[in-house]
Amino acid sequence: MSAKSNKRGAQAPLLGSKIKLNIEKLAIGGAGVARHEGMVVFVPQAAPNEEILAEVTLVKKNFVEAKLVEVLKPSPFRREPPCPVANVCGGCNWQHINEDEQRRQKEKLVLETIQKFNRGVEFEYLPIKESPRSLRYRNRIQPKFKNNHFGFFARNSHDVVEIEDCLITEETLTAKFPEVKAWVQAKKSKDLQRLEMYISEEGPVRYGLITDEDDGIGFSQINRFQNEDLIQTALAWAGEENYDQVFDLYAGAGNFTFPLAQKYPTSQVIGVELNPKLVEKAKSKIQDKKVKYFLSDVESYMRRASIGNQDLVLLDPPRAGASELIMRTLAAAKPKKIIYISCHPVSLARDLNWFFAWSQKLGTRMKLARVQAFEMFPQTDHVETIAELRVDS
Ligand SMILES: C[S@@+](CC[C@H](N)C(=O)[O-])C[C@H]1O[C@@H](n2cnc3c(N)ncnc32)[C@H](O)[C@@H]1O
Structure with missing residues (x-):
């Protein structure tokens, strides 16, 4: 389908179809960028210089979004993410790309x-x-708790991914995860609980709930x-x-x-x-x-x-x-x-x-x-x- 026919609204054939793409670079927002029949295609979780198969999830006038189905020829920069939950957690979107x-x-x-x-x-x-x-650098995080899961939101979802560790967070904070989970569990709330944990300027770890009345400590360099x-x-x-x-x-x-x-x-x-x-x-x-x-x-x-x-x-x-x-x-x-x-x-x-x-x-x-x-x-x-x-x- 050409970009011209797309403008007239004949998008259905492209939406849901599987297309082969060459990822040229990464975009702000983190997605890989490719071109397909004159259209720019954004594919989250892709890496630069790789060939992939992707399924089209959204067709707009000037761009297309697609989800990665299969890596056909991996990028030389692709790697196994250091974090075991990187592929489901919504926290880090570039763990599959090496740091250089x-x-x-x-x-x-x-x-x-x-x-x-x-x-x-x-x-x-x-x-x-x-x-x-490049790991263990964060000194302030906002974990969530729901359905007895303590962790972060899953990618594109409000389900909470259970985590025992977070590799980008300083160990002083992650060592407190069991204590904080027990603390929030004891509240016995069925609602989503939003938390904030940080290393205070004085040294000790502090934590609490983020609520409508209390939005946490405010900005600090993480x-x-x-x-x-x-x-x-x-x-x-x-x-x-x-x-x-x-x-x-x-x-x-x-x-x-x-x-x-x-x-x-x-x-x-x-x-x-x-x-x-x-x-x-x-x-x-x-x-x-x-x-x-x-x-x-x-x-x-x-x-x-x-x-x-x-x-x-x-x-x-x-x-x-x-x-x-x-x-x-x-x-x-x-x-x-x-x-x-x-x-x-x-x-x-x-x-x-x-x-x-x-x-x-x-x-x-x-x-x-x-x-x-x-x-x-x-x-x-x-x-x-x-x-x-x-x-x-
Ligand atoms: C990126 S942070 C930088 C803070 C500080 N320079 C630092 O390095 O810690 C931006 C700050 O702007 C504040 N802020 C946001 N909107 C503002 C506004 N309209 N007027 C004044 N401050 C604002 C935020 O509360 C936050 O502290």
């Missing part, structure tokens, strides 16, 4: 995504930073081994300049705020964060009058912020990214430097596009100096990226 290739794919995805949204924008692209640990390098890179890229004000937008509990305050002791340092628990935690750590923390939505804060051309702005938004208003305000303010830390390449690329479009309209030139992907979440398709924008002199 996981990094290579992420490095490529970040570059291609930024370029796609920002044609003609030139920048230095540094090699991806490897995580010190790979503390790689987070250290991310902080040092942000500080190094911020450079040896003097800044009047240093803004940390989407500041969490101050992961970057306090290292920035230490590096720039004469600057006014301002953290902005929406989660009251994180703001309270950060405020309890403030020892210096030069550090201020605001409980605010960043967009509302930007409407009243006075950012000058001698300032540094670091922003680390959630996966949805910032917004056009925020990027327009930054373009208009033209601070000395902007460090953008992102956990989603598409929102980063879109925000950069808004930034350059507004810089052009307003005649405030800044350049994308350098970009680097960081492996923060091995065994999954998620990737962290750091980008530096500075005044184009």
Whole structure:
């Protein structure tokens, strides 16, 4: 069937059919990407450079989704997943691909995504930073409990897969699984129980239920081994300049705020964060009058912020990214430097596009100096990226 006949709605023959595909690369979201009669096909659990048989599960105007039926010629990067439940658990989607290739794919995805949204924008692209640990790196997890099963949701389902261990989680946490399972079992609830377990800053493991009233501890960097390098890179890229004000937008509990305050002791340092628990935690750590923390939505804060051309702005938004208003305000303010830390390449690329479009309209030139992907979440398709924008002199 051609793409043309597909547009007219004659999709039935393709849906449910089995097709042979060559997987070219991986996509954001983790699926393998292939082409079939002019259509892009996404196949979860496929690996790059392999031939597969797949069954079509969804036909849309511009793309097709299919499920892997059989690997005909395996990818040179395919491996037996280190975790015994990797094929059923919804937690890790890239365990079947070796770690060198996981990094290579992420490095490529970040570059291609930024370029796609920002044609003609030139920048230095540094090699991806490897995580010190590719297993046993997570210090915060959200297990589930239902029907006497303690574990994680199965892939594409709300059934809970029983787990005794989780190979991407630090052993200090997994050692507590029997205790936590017994604790939640004792509640004798028939409903799904959502839990959170984490290694506290003070050291002991803490756990509890996530409920409508209590949504857990809020954001914290889950790979503390790689987070250290991310902080040092942000500080190094911020450079040896003097800044009047240093803004940390989407500041969490101050992961970057306090290292920035230490590096720039004469600057006014301002953290902005929406989660009251994180703001309270950060405020309890403030020892210096030069550090201020605001409980605010960043967009509302930007409407009243006075950012000058001698300032540094670091922003680390959630996966949805910032917004056009925020990027327009930054373009208009033209601070000395902007460090953008992102956990989603598409929102980063879109925000950069808004930034350059507004810089052009307003005649405030800044350049994308350098970009680097960081492996923060091995065994999954998620990737962290750091980008530096500075005044184009
Ligand atoms: C990716 S985290 C980064 C946190 C911090 N920079 C760190 O490294 O720990 C994003 C943070 O933005 C906060 N957040 C989400 N939406 C926000 C908004 N509209 N305004 C302010 N903060 C927001 C979240 O609560 C979360 O703490």
